[in-house]
Amino acid sequence: MGAKLEKMSNTQFNQNSADLVLKNGKLLTMDAARPRAEALATREDKIVALGSAAEIEPFISSRTRVIDLEGQLACPGIIEGHGHYMSMGESLMGLDLRPTRNWKEVVDLVAGVVPAVEPGAWIVGRGWHQAKWDDRPSPNIEGLPLHHKLSEISPNNPVILIHASGHAVFVNVLALKASGIYADTPNPAGGEIVRDSQGTPTGMLRETAQDAAREALAVNLSKRPADVIDSERRRQVKLAADEAIANGITSFHDMGETFQTIDLYRNLADEGNLPLRLYVCVQEPSEVMQGKLADYRMVGYGTNFLTVRAIGEKVLDGALGVHGGWLLEPYADLPECSGFNVVPLADIRRSAELAIQNGYQMAIQGIGDRAARELLDIYEKNFRLNPSREDPRWRIEHCQVIHPDDLVRFAKLNVIASIRGVFATSDGPWVVKRLGEKRARQRGYLYRTLVESGITVINGTDPPVEGISPVENFYRSVTRQMENGELFFPGQRLTRQQALETYTVNNAYAAFEENIKGTLTPGKLADITVFSRDIMTIPAEDILNTKIAYTIIGGNVKYPES
Numbered sequence: 001m002g003a004k005l006e007k008m009s010n011t012q013f014n015q016n017s018a019d020l021v022l023k024n025g026k027l028l029t030m031d032a033a034r035p036r037a038e039a040l041a042t043r044e045d046k047i048v049a050l051g052s053a054a055e056i057e058p059f060i061s062s063r064t065r066v067i068d069l070e071g072q073l074a075c076p077g078i079i080e081g082h083g084h085y086m087s088m089g090e091s092l093m094g095l096d097l098r099p100t101r102n103w104k105e106v107v108d109l110v111a112g113v114v115p116a117v118e119p120g121a122w123i124v125g126r127g128w129h130q131a132k133w134d135d136r137p138s139p140n141i142e143g144l145p146l147h148h149k150l151s152e153i154s155p156n157n158p159v160i161l162i163h164a165s166g167h168a169v170f171v172n173v174l175a176l177k178a179s180g181i182y183a184d185t186p187n188p189a190g191g192e193i194v195r196d197s198q199g200t201p202t203g204m205l206r207e208t209a210q211d212a213a214r215e216a217l218a219v220n221l222s223k224r225p226a227d228v229i230d231s232e233r234r235r236q237v238k239l240a241a242d243e244a245i246a247n248g249i250t251s252f253h254d255m256g257e258t259f260q261t262i263d264l265y266r267n268l269a270d271e272g273n274l275p276l277r278l279y280v281c282v283q284e285p286s287e288v289m290q291g292k293l294a295d296y297r298m299v300g301y302g303t304n305f306l307t308v309r310a311i312g313e314k315v316l317d318g319a320l321g322v323h324g325g326w327l328l329e330p331y332a333d334l335p336e337c338s339g340f341n342v343v344p345l346a347d348i349r350r351s352a353e354l355a356i357q358n359g360y361q362m363a364i365q366g367i368g369d370r371a372a373r374e375l376l377d378i379y380e381k382n383f384r385l386n387p388s389r390e391d392p393r394w395r396i397e398h399c400q401v402i403h404p405d406d407l408v409r410f411a412k413l414n415v416i417a418s419i420r421g422v423f424a425t426s427d428g429p430w431v432v433k434r435l436g437e438k439r440a441r442q443r444g445y446l447y448r449t450l451v452e453s454g455i456t457v458i459n460g461t462d463p464p465v466e467g468i469s470p471v472e473n474f475y476r477s478v479t480r481q482m483e484n485g486e487l488f489f490p491g492q493r494l495t496r497q498q499a500l501e502t503y504t505v506n507n508a509y510a511a512f513e514e515n516i517k518g519t520l521t522p523g524k525l526a527d528i529t530v531f532s533r534d535i536m537t538i539p540a541e542d543i544l545n546t547k548i549a550y551t552i553i554g555g556n557v558k559y560p561e562s
C-alpha cells in the first residue's frame with residue numbers, strides 16, 4: 001500500500017508539475033511562517049510551493065520554465081499604493097520635452113511633428129523646465145520665452161507645452177485664442193497670465209491660468225470620433241502598464257477614476273487585456289456616485305485583475321508647497337494663511353455615508369494636520385454610527401502633517417496612513433520654511449512615528465506626480481536623503497524591513513487583499529518582483545543602482561519581455 005501511494009503521488013507530481021520555477025535566489029517571503037527560501041514553484045496564476053532547491057526540484061518537468069535567479073533578491077510583487085493610472089498613461093503620451101536643454105530645442109521638437117498633425121488638432125508636449133536650460137531665450141520675460149517662434153512654426157495647430165511641475169503651461173497664439181485669453185483678459189484667482197511690457201500675453205500661463213487652456217484642449221479632444229478616443233485610452237492603459245511593470249510593479253492602487261474609465265477597465269479585464277492588477281477608487285461627485293456604487297463594486301474581477309471598492313482621491317486640501325495644505329495653525333512664512341479646504345466637507349461627509357452604505361473604503365487626501373483631523377472626525381463618526389460595518393480600513397492619503405494628538409486616533413480607528421516616502425525628500429528643502437523647525441520636527445512627514453504608533457502605513461509615489469520607481473522611493477524612505485545630499489529629519493527614516501512592508505503586505509492589506517497578495521506563500525497569487533541587488537543589505541548608496549531583474553504577474557514573466 002505504501003508503494004502504491006508513493007507511485008500515485010509521483011504521478012500526481014508529474015501531472016501537477018510547475019509552470020514556472022525560480023531557483024537559486026534569495027527569496028524574501030515577508031511571511032513569518034517561512035521568511036526565507038531558495039526556490040519557488042508556480043502553477044497557473046498561484047504559488048504552489050517554496051523551499052530549498054531540493055524541495056522544489058520535484059516540481060520541474062519538461063514543460064516547466066526554470067529561471068536561475070543567480071542569487072538575486074525576489075520578494076512579493078511590489079504594489080504601488082497610490083497613483084493615477086490614466087494620468088500616468090497620458091503623461092507618457094505626446095512630446096517628451098524632458099531632455100530639452102533650451103527653448104530652441106523645444107521649438108525644434110514641436111516643428112518636427114507639425115507636418116504630421118491634422119490642421120486644428122492640438123499638439124501636446126510635457127516636461128520642459130527652464131531651470132535645465134543652458135541658454136536664456138531671447139527675448140524673454142522672467143527668463144521665459146515669448147510665444148512668437150512657437151506660433152510661427154505651428155500656424156494651424158494650437159500647441160500646449162506642460163511644465164515639468166504641472167503648475168504651468170506654455171502655449172502658442174492659436175491656443176491662447178482657443179482658450180479665450182487676450183490682452184484684456186484678467187488674471188484668474190490663483191493664477192497668472194504672464195504678459196510683456198505692453199500687456200500682451202506671452203504664452204506662459206501659471207497655476208489656475210492654465211485651466212482655460214487645458215479645458216480648451218479637453219473640449220477639442222472630446223470631439224474626436226469615439227473609436228479614436230477609445231484606442232487612445234487603451235494606449236494610455238498600455239503605456240502606464242509598460243512603465244509600471246518595467247519598474248517592478250505588479251498591482252496598482254488607482255486613486256481616482258470616473259465610471260467611464262472603470263467601464264474601459266472592465267472591458268479590458270473581460271478581454272484578458274489588463275496588463276497589471278488594478279485596485280480602483282471611484283472619483284465622481286457624490287450625486288453621480290449615488291445609485292451607481294453598488295453596481296460598480298467589483299472584487300477580484302477578471303481573475304483578480306480588477307477591484308473597485310473604494311472612493312478616492314477627493315482632495316480635502318491643497319498642496320503644502322503653495323500654502324494650500326490645510327493646517328491647524330498658520331504657515332510660518334505666511335502668517336495670515338492656514339491653507340484651504342478644496343472639496344467641501346459636506347461632500348466628503350456625503351461620500352462617507354455612501355461608502356458605508358455600499359461597502360466601499362474611503363481614501364481621501366489629507367495633507368495638512370487640519371485636513372487629517374477633519375477626516376478622522378468624519379471617519380470616526382461614521383464608524384460610531386455604523387458599528388456593524390466591521391473592518392472598514394479607511395485611508396488618509398499623503399499624511400504630510402499630523403498633530404501628535406491624532407496619532408492615537410489613527411491607531412484606535414485603524415485608519416491607514418498612506419504616505420509617499422519620496423515626498424519627504426522632494427519637499428524637504430522648503431518644509432521648515434513653511435512650518436517652522438519645531439512644527440516640522442513634531443508633525444512633518446512622521447513616517448517612522450506612524451509605524452511605531454501601531455498604524456498601518458502604506459507607500460507609493462503618486463505617479464505621475466513623482467516617478468513610479470519603488471527602488472527610488474524605498475531609498476528615500478530608508479535614508480531621507482534629499483537631492484542636495486542633506487538628510488530630512490533622519491529620525492523618521494523607516495527601516496528597510498518596514499519600507500518593504502509598506503510596499504507589500506501593507507499595501508495588500510489596504511486593499512483587503514492580504515489573503516491573495518503581499519507575501520510569497522503557497523496558495524497566493526504568483527506576483528513576484530526580482531531585484532538585481534539585495535536592497536535589504538547593500539550599502540544605502542548602492543540602492544539607487546538596483547535594477548528590476550524580473551516582474552512576474554500571475555506566474556507570467558511580464559518583464560523583461562521575452
Ligand SMILES: [Zn+2]
Pocket residue numbers: 082083084255313462
Ligand atoms: Zn494622488
